[in-house]
Amino acid sequence: MFGGYPNLSEVAKIERIYSILYDWQTLLTGLAAIIAALLTVNSIGKQTRTSTEDARKQLIRSETRWEEEKKANHRLAMTALPHALNEIIYYADKHWNYLEKFAEESPDGIQPFRVDPLKLPAPPLAALEKLQPACLFPKDEEIANIIAALTRKIQYHEARLKLFHRKDKYTANLGSFLRTVIEIRCLASRLFDYFDNTYVQINIDQKTLVQSLNSIAFEKPNSTAKRITQQAIERDYRRN
Structure with missing residues (x-):
């Protein structure tokens, strides 16, 4: 009523298959585990490569943005350069004119004199501060050296002049003072040349x-x- 009995040969085949699976089940389980592990390693490798590539692209973007910000900051720092340099050149010219009068009284350059600080412009400290940002990202390392030298020359000049602010006159080599003033002016002019060479001209129609x-x-x-x-x-x- 429920159909015929299974053929003996078919039963034997099924039993043989069960026997093979039973005998090889450990090996098959191991192979399945190895395949699964390989698939997992491959997936992790793809994720790692993707993450590494993303990190590399992010690093490139960060470096590019940093370079752009550096150039922008340098251009902004350069805008303060002409006004600051004008102040320094004015400072040098005034000191030259003042010291020149003492030189006229002593052709050999050795003259006892006393400096009246009220007749000389104050040290251009604000102008020197405006120059400092230009040192952060210069296109030429020499520019940072020039700004450092200019600052040092002005400080040196002011320190020597303080010796002559007293009531008594002191003898000094005016040539040395005048030379320092000329060096200050020369360094300021060098920075003006740098500004002219890096100035970005915007053409207006x-x-x-x-x-x-x-x-x-x-x-x-x-x-x-x-x-x-x-x-x-x-x-x-x-x-x-």
Whole structure:
């Protein structure tokens, strides 16, 4: 009613398969474990390679951003350079003019004198502070050395001048003082050259300049200042 009995040969085959599986089950389990381990190692390896590549890309992005920030900070530091250098050159010129009067009284350069601090400009400390950011990320290491030398020269000059702030006159070699003043001016000029070479020129088209000129001269559209400025703009663009 429920069908025929299984064939003896089929039963024998099934029993043989069970016997083989039973005899080899340990080995098959081990092979399965090895395969699983290999798959796991491969997956971990892919994740590790992906993480390493991501970390490398992140490092490149960070370095690129740092380089861009460094250049931006340097450009911003350079904007304070001309005004600071003007102050230092003014300081040097005033000291030269003051000491030059003593030199006229002593052709050999050896002259007893007393310095009146009220007739000399104060040390340009604020100007020196403005120069310091330019040392952080210079394009040329020499620039940092020039700024350090300039700071040292001014400090040295001021320290020697303090000896002559007293009531009594002291004899000194004016040539040495004047030489230091010239060195200060020379170093400031070197920094001016550096600024000129690193200055980023932004070209403004003629139409935009004329619009700005019309805006600033709105109340006096026929003024002489507007006329000569417009002529200068046209002349520059014809030259270019």
